[in-house]
Amino acid sequence: MASALPPYYFRIRDNGAAVFRINTENRQGRIDMEQIAIVNTNRGDFKPHGDHELSQDEEIAINDWINARQAQLAARDLDEMRRTRDQLNLMTQWALSRATDAQLEELTDDILLAIHDLRAVLVRKKADRLGKP
Incomplete structure (x- = not known):
């Protein structure tokens, strides 16, 4: 037995989503999707689509x-940074055990600059945190 559809569908897009109200109450039994809003997750806001006036229930759902x-995007960012740390460890092992001189010559300067930049930012941020009361 199929479960009931949710009342709203959020079509993910860059920096947000388009919000649709789902309607299956029609003679053909088709799924109708009416766009009701646009969401911007960076700003944490939304606006109605076209002439639609959002109900309180719609605003709460959005x-x-x-x-x-x-919250999902923040968790994903943190997970990505943990994977990056793992990749740095794997890169270290690769440089020690398998990298050829030609491979190291090709990558060393770019990697050193990226690591230097990252280190400078991390040290500055750490100092800022330690300096806070």
């Missing part, structure tokens, strides 16, 4: 989705 999406 705000709930924004909060959940922002």
Whole structure:
């Protein structure tokens, strides 16, 4: 048995989503999707689409989705940084055990600059955090 469809569908796009109200209450039994809003997750806001006036229930559903999406994206960012740390460790092992002189020559300067930049930012941020009361 199929489960009931949610009342709203959020089509993910860069920096947000398009919000659609789902309607299956028609004679053909088709799924109708009416766009009702545009969401910007970077700013944490939304606006109605066209002439549509958002109901309180729609606004609550959109705000709930924004909060959940922002939490999901923050967790994804942190996970990506943890994977980057793992990649740095794997790169170290690769440079020690398998890299050829030609490979190291090709990559060393770019990697050293990137690591130097990262180190400078991390040290500055750490100093800022330690300097706070």
